[in-house]
Amino acid sequence: MGNSISGRTIVCGIIGDPIEHTMSPAMHNAAFAKLGLDYVYVPFRVKAEDLGQAVAGMRALSIRGLNVTIPHKVAAMPLLDELDPLAQKIGAVNTVVNDGGMLRGYNTDAYGFLQALLAKAEPEGKKVVLVGAGGAARAIAFVLAERGAQLVILNRPQEMDWAVALAKRVGEAFRKNAEALELHRENLAKVLFDAAILVNATSVGMSPGVNETPVPADLLRDGLVVFDIVYNPLKTRLLREAEAADATTVSGIDMLVWQGALAFEKWTGQKAPVDAMKEAAVKALFGH
DSSP states (O other): OOSOOOTTOEEEEEEESSOTTOOHHHHHHHHHHHHTOSEEEEEEEOOGGGHHHHHHHHHHTTOOEEEEOTTOTTTTGGGSSEEOHHHHHHTOOOEEEEETTEEEEEOHHHHHHHHHHHTTOOOTTOEEEEEOOSHHHHHHHHHHHHHTOEEEEEEOGGGHHHHHHHHHHHHHHHTSOOEEEEOSHHHHHHHHTTOSEEEEOSOTTOTTOTTOOSSOGGGOOTTOEEEEOOOSSSSOHHHHHHHHTTOEEEEHHHHHHHHHHHHHHHHHSSOOOHHHHHHHHHHHHHOO
16 A cells, blocks of 8 residues: 555445455555555455444444445445435445445446446447346446447346346336347347447356357457456457457456446545556456
């Protein structure tokens, strides 16, 4: 940390269980040091049954901001005073801001994804193929629909009810149709034919399963934007094969960094030093 801790130091942190793997302290403390802010960011392991006490503790200890990770993103919502409209639609929060005891919940996963995507492509009016229907996919689906994308959600046949439910929720929230299909080669070939953007919102390809991919290489092509939310490894098999097919790629590390940057800005009111945060996250992940 760039600063020594004093009686004026402002505390932010992250709650989850488990918490040991988190990249967030490295990212945020690097950002505080870069801007010379008297803040510190610490991880708190909080069991599900202690969540209510932890949120009450945030108020009592004047903790300025918390990130919320698995398994608390849904359960934390009713414990807060206000919810950002998109977080309410998604049904999950990952960031809490404490304004003098008033706790507001946001979902910066959604806008973090969007910021990372906008560096390469504008989804408005485009067909976007989303693989997966879990928590991350939910945040991504809602922010894409809000942005005006045309969504097709694919999920494993044994978990189709998740995809159908997500498509229905997106449709109701934004009065636009989202399609839900089974994830198999035939459907992928059909929907990717005229899609502009492909998003992998599953953990397929994540370390240690680095040789796996959710989409066959021969379905990738020039002109397609491929976003893989997996950030370990930095370049998944899907992204390597997308590059080989001359597709444009976006790595999951960019989403990780941007969701952190947006939380940082809500807590500090300062523009986040995104490059310093990315450098710290990569270093924490891979030790270089």
